Amino acid sequence: xxxxxHLDAVAVPLPQPNIDTDRIIxxxxxxxxxEVDHAQFLFHDARxxxxxxxxxxxxxxxxxxxxxxxIVAGRNFACGSSRESAxxxxxxxxxxxxxxxxxxxxxxxxxxxxxxxxxxxxxxxxEAIMAMLEAEPGAxxxxxxxxxxxxxPDGSVHGFEIDPFAKHCLLEGLDDFGLTAGYEEExxxxxxxxxxxxxx
Amino acid sequence: xxxxRTLFEKIWSRHRVLEREDGQTLLYVGRHLLHxxxxxxxxxxxxxGLTPRAPERIFATPDHYVSTAxxxxxxxxxxxxxxxxxxxxxxxxxxxxxxxxxxxxNQGIVHVVGPETGLSQPGLLIVxxxxxxxxxxxxxxxAFGIGSTEVAHVLATQTxxxxxxxxxxxxxxxxxxxxxxxxxxxxxxIARIGAAGATGHVIEYAGSAIRGLSMEGRLTxxxxxxxxxxxxxxxxxxxxxxxYLEGRPFSPRGADWDAAVARxxxxxxxAGAAFDAEVTLDGSAIEPxxxxxxxxxxxxxxxxxxxxxxxxxxxxxxAQMRRMLDYMGLAPGTRLxxxxxxxxxxxxxxxxxxxxxxxxxxxxxxxxxxxGVTAWVVPGSEPVKRQAEAEGLHEVFRAAGFAWxxxxxxxxxxxxxxxxxxGERVASTSNRNFVGRQGPGARTHLLSPAMAAAAxxxxxxxxxxxxxxx
Numbered sequence: 001x002x003x004x005x006h007l008d009a010v011a012v013p014l015p016q017p018n019i020d021t022d023r024i025i026x027x028x029x030x031x032x033x034x035e036v037d038h039a040q041f042l043f044h045d046a047r048x049x050x051x052x053x054x055x056x057x058x059x060x061x062x063x064x065x066x067x068x069x070x071i072v073a074g075r076n077f078a079c080g081s082s083r084e085s086a087x088x089x090x091x092x093x094x095x096x097x098x099x100x101x102x103x104x105x106x107x108x109x110x111x112x113x114x115x116x117x118x119x120x121x122x123x124x125x126x127e128a129i130m131a132m133l134e135a136e137p138g139a140x141x142x143x144x145x146x147x148x149x150x151x152x153p154d155g156s157v158h159g160f161e162i163d164p165f166a167k168h169c170l171l172e173g174l175d176d177f178g179l180t181a182g183y184e185e186e187x188x189x190x191x192x193x194x195x196x197x198x199x200x
Numbered sequence: 201x202x203x204x205r206t207l208f209e210k211i212w213s214r215h216r217v218l219e220r221e222d223g224q225t226l227l228y229v230g231r232h233l234l235h236x237x238x239x240x241x242x243x244x245x246x247x248x249g250l251t252p253r254a255p256e257r258i259f260a261t262p263d264h265y266v267s268t269a270x271x272x273x274x275x276x277x278x279x280x281x282x283x284x285x286x287x288x289x290x291x292x293x294x295x296x297x298x299x300x301x302x303x304x305x306n307q308g309i310v311h312v313v314g315p316e317t318g319l320s321q322p323g324l325l326i327v328x329x330x331x332x333x334x335x336x337x338x339x340x341x342x343a344f345g346i347g348s349t350e351v352a353h354v355l356a357t358q359t360x361x362x363x364x365x366x367x368x369x370x371x372x373x374x375x376x377x378x379x380x381x382x383x384x385x386x387x388x389x390i391a392r393i394g395a396a397g398a399t400g401h402v403i404e405y406a407g408s409a410i411r412g413l414s415m416e417g418r419l420t421x422x423x424x425x426x427x428x429x430x431x432x433x434x435x436x437x438x439x440x441x442x443x444y445l446e447g448r449p450f451s452p453r454g455a456d457w458d459a460a461v462a463r464x465x466x467x468x469x470x471a472g473a474a475f476d477a478e479v480t481l482d483g484s485a486i487e488p489x490x491x492x493x494x495x496x497x498x499x500x501x502x503x504x505x506x507x508x509x510x511x512x513x514x515x516x517x518x519a520q521m522r523r524m525l526d527y528m529g530l531a532p533g534t535r536l537x538x539x540x541x542x543x544x545x546x547x548x549x550x551x552x553x554x555x556x557x558x559x560x561x562x563x564x565x566x567x568x569x570x571x572g573v574t575a576w577v578v579p580g581s582e583p584v585k586r587q588a589e590a591e592g593l594h595e596v597f598r599a600a601g602f603a604w605x606x607x608x609x610x611x612x613x614x615x616x617x618x619x620x621x622x623g624e625r626v627a628s629t630s631n632r633n634f635v636g637r638q639g640p641g642a643r644t645h646l647l648s649p650a651m652a653a654a655a656x657x658x659x660x661x662x663x664x665x666x667x668x669x670x
Contacts, residue, residue, distance in 0.1 A: 017520060018395050018495045022634045027613045031265065031280045034240055045636050050622070074516070076396035079429065080632060081613075082331040084240070084347040102396050105365075105431050106331060110347035163363055165224040175349070177248065180357045183218060183226060187359055190217040190228055191254070198230060198324070 002115035003173030004145055007096055009069035011141040012059050013130040019073055020080035021107060025089045027081075038085055039093035060093075064137035072130055072141075073100045075123060078107035087114045097143050099150065101126050112166040113175060117143065119150060119160045128152070145171060204470035207436050208367055208402045211342040211467070215325040217359060226359050230324035234260035234297070234351075235310045236288040237615070238329045244352035252295045254358040259319055260292045261300040263309045264615040268578050268605040271302055281616055306449070308581020308607045311335040311549035315419060316583055318448030322437035322464040327354055332549050332631065333432075334425040338418035339445070340437030340467055342402070345426065365431045366476040368398055371407035374484035379665045381559070382417030383551060383629070383648040385409065385481075386424040387489035387499040393479060395497040399429035401477060404469065409483030410435060415444040416555035423550045424631050427496040436468035490536050490661050491633045491646040493524040498633070499646070500536060502663045508532035527635055528643050529623065536661045539645075542624040544575040544656035545638075546602075546649050548612035551629035552580030554587050556649040561593040563653035563664060569601035570659030576603045578610040578618075600657065614639050627655035 029041040047058040054061050060068070071090065077100035078086055087110045090098070096116060101123040103111075111118045121129075132153040133139055139153035145167065150158045169176065180187075205213075217226040245251065252258060265284040267276045273289075276282040285302065292299040300306040306317055310328060314320035314336050322340035327333060329351040336343035346360065354360055370393075372385055390397070403425050405418075413421065418435045425433025435441075442461055445451045452460040487501035500507075509521035509532065525532065530539070546552070546560050557579065569575045577597050579585040585607055588594055594604045610618040612630035614637075620626050622641025629652050630637075633644040645661070654664040 015516075016523070017516065018497075020495075020632070020634045022613075022632070022637050026636055026640070027615050030237060030615060031284050033243060045640050050641070076399070076429065079395060080331065080426070080634060082329060082345040082347050084349060087347075102399055102429075104429070105399060106345055106347055110349065113347070113349045163224075164222040165220070165361070165363070176361050177250075177353060177356060180226065180353065180359060180361070186218050187226070187228070187357065191358070194215075194228055194230075 001113070001169070001173050001175050004096060004115055004117050004170040006145065007069065007143040008140055010065065010067045010138055011070035011072050011133055012065040012068035013133040014059055014071060014073040015130050017074035018076045018079055021078050021083050021086040021104065022080055024078060024086040025083065030083055030085055032085070034088060037092050038088040041085070042089040042093045062137065069094050070097045070099065070141050070143070071095055072126060072133060073098065075101040077103050079104035082106040084110045084114070087111050087116050091116050099126060099129070112170060115170065115173070117145065117170060119143065121150065121158050121160055125158050204473040206367055206469040206473045206475065207340065207404055207434060207467055208342060211323055211325060212364065214323065223363055224361050225364060227325055227362055229327050229354050229358050229360060230257065231319055231326045232258045232354050232358070233310050233314055233326065233328035233333070234258060234288065234292070235264055235328070235330060236262035236266070236284045237264045238348060238351055239284060239287040239291065240348040241329065241351035241355055242291040244349065245355055250356040252297065252355045255296045257358060258297045258355070259300070260288055260297055261307050261310050261313050262288050262302060263609045266302060266608040266616060268608045268610045268616065268618055271606055273302055278617055305582050308584065309549045309552065309609055311423065312553060312580035312584065315339060315415070316448065316581060318445055318451035321445065321451070321460070322441060323467050327360060331426045332423050334430065335419050335423040335549055337425070337432050337434035338415065338422040339441055340434060340464065342432055342434065344432040366401045368401040368403045368430070368477040368479065369475040370403055370405050371478070371480045372405070372409040372483045373407040373480065374409055374482055376409050376412065376483050376486060379488055379650055379668070380486050381648045381650070382413055382420035384486055384489045385483070386421045387491065387496065387646065388486045389481060390424065390428045390496045391489070391499040392481060393428055395427060395495045396429040398425065401430055403428070403430045403433040404475070405433060405435050407483070411438065414555055415440055416553045419553065420550055424496065427631060437464045488648060488651050488664060490651065492528065492530060492536065493521070494527060494633055494635050496631070496633060496646060498524065502536055502651070502661060504536055506530045506532055506534045506536070537663065538660065540625070540660045541573060541627045541655050543620055543626040544573060544652050545578070545611045545626055545628040545630065546576065546652050547578030547580070547610050548630035549580065549609070550631045551649050552578060552584065554584050556629065557584065557588045557593050558591070560649040560653040561596045563650050563667065564600040564602060564657065565596050567600055567657040569656050573656055573659055575601065575656040576605055576611065578605045579607050581607050602656065611638055613637060627652045627661065
């Protein structure tokens with residue numbers, strides 16, 4: 001997994017609540033293996049008009065936001081389906097961080113296991129940051145994961161909470177397979193006991 | 201004396217291999233369910249040179265990509281879809297995992313198959329790479345959906361790292377009215393607490409209205425826990441649970457059955473157990489529900505009207521409502537019963553069990569699907585299909601003009617190509633009314649099977665209670 005420590009990048013606002021993972025990547029693209037570049041599927045239908053052409057007003061289509069690597073969205077971002085390809089689509093399009101007042105639980109976990117940092121900030125802070133991004137398209141946000149801070153375009157600094165385990169894995173670029181292998185004895189002992197109590 | 205514990209805490213601690221100082225807990229997975237959308241996880245295993253640790257704890261069935269027009273793999277027209285079904289068969293065969301493949305008498309939607317085979321049991325930790333895994337909590341299990349990296353980790357280690365979620369008790373008290381089902385109860389709950397109302401929580405559904413639900417009703421209820429943001433949803437096991445499980449193919453037998461039931465009786469939350477959040481609803485006030493927007497939280501009783509964005513409390517909600525009404529092609533103030541439909545879909549892991557089909561058939565019997573409406577019934581599994589056909593329900597549906605199809609996820613998300621056309625309005629018993637969920641531009645309204653059948657035969661949303669009073 002790609003490590004995440006610091007990021008200073010353009011941020012794109014998506015000021016809507018309940019943006020679900022079907023919107024991030026429609027179901028008809030789920031049969032593609034990980035090797036396929038998923039950036040082409042990111043908001044595939046949402047960024048297009050009814051005629052299939054690109055909607056120039058959709059934030060991700062605007063030239064100022066093309067370099068964006070941070071997405072700032074409304075509450076309950078990426079709710080719904082467990083499809084990990086929602087993270088892949090964002091990651092392949094260059095995104096490394098999503099900021100929202102809340103996230104779908106499964107997406108949040110999928111993000112931390114794929115090098116995409118989910119940052120929860122209070123709704124008022126997210127709203128204020130979105131207003132700055134709208135006022136100055138192309139403005140940058142700085143993320144400092146070791147210090148757990150977000151520095152908004154106006155210089156205001158917002159602290160955020162993150163699970164220490166997820167933080168460690170992101171900082172070091174570790175996935176949990178290696179970590180779990182270190183507990184083989186405990187798992188084997190548990191398994192013997194559990195197997196006796198729960199016969200198949 | 202030990203502190204009183206919840207059902208959730210009891211199952212959590214039974215599966216805890218270890219807890220680190222930072223709060224991360226390694227949980228042992230009792231049952232791992234797979235479907236045909238999970239090929240990536242096997243790719244991860246191969247890349248790492250790993251193999252499944254406990255294949256005897258893993259069960260698989262294809263559902264997302266199967267054709268509902270036929271049962272043979274060759275009948276899957278799209279080569280990508282066929283490949284997904286074939287990959288599941290190959291991967292499970294290679295690793296000695298039991299698969300209920302196409303043609304197997306137990307094949308079906310994974311969340312229908314688990315409970316009806318008896319694989320999903322009280323007290324188990326069950327995971328699956330699908331957000332609707334919360335369904336299995338209806339049997340008193342702790343069951344939740346995971347992403348494909350986590351699926352690969354569970355395959356390789358039979359364990360999963362988790363931080364303990366918070367707990368929420370949702371009590372629905374009183375007696376449900378006629379034609380008010382598990383679907384209406386969960387839509388009323390989500391309308392009340394919101395699509396993120398239970399984020400970070402495991403829900404335990406309780407109260408007299410919940411205890412009075414059949415197992416099918418409880419499965420529907422727990423299925424949509426994720427639509428309220430819940431990590432999982434569960435109902436304490438009771439006599440309804442044991443009666444449902446007894447004699448199923450993977451249920452314990454003989455002395456093992458008695459021992460299992462004795463163990464399961466210890467599971468319900470202790471008196472005085474504390475929850476992090478509590479919500480109470482009056483079950484007698486719940487009516488048949490229909491959604492109007494693009495989140496399951498946008499649900500109203502059938503007697504209601506499309507809400508007016510101008511009456512919304514804040515600018516964000518006003519803008520959101522306008523976007524939804526535009527997508528849904530609805531005008532504020534329109535009575536739900538004045539909205540005409542193009543399609544009716546009775547199916548999905550939410551509402552394709554035998555009781556659901558019986559309820560829909562009771563409405564379809566002696567009536568005809570309205571002109572211009574396409575109506576489908578997609579049974580949740582082969583056993584559901586067999587049972588329905590033994591009862592003659594397929595004849596009832598066919599006589600009324602419904603298509604009677606083969607089991608699979610079908611139009612719930614359209615991964616197999618079963619989708620609605622742009623602009624078509626669908627009365628759907630599935631779980632998500634998201635933008636584009638049933639195909640680009642398709643307009644989904646969620647409701648119960650009886651209500652979907654009532655919409656099919658009248659051509660518009662209809663209060664099934666009035667229709668049956670006739």
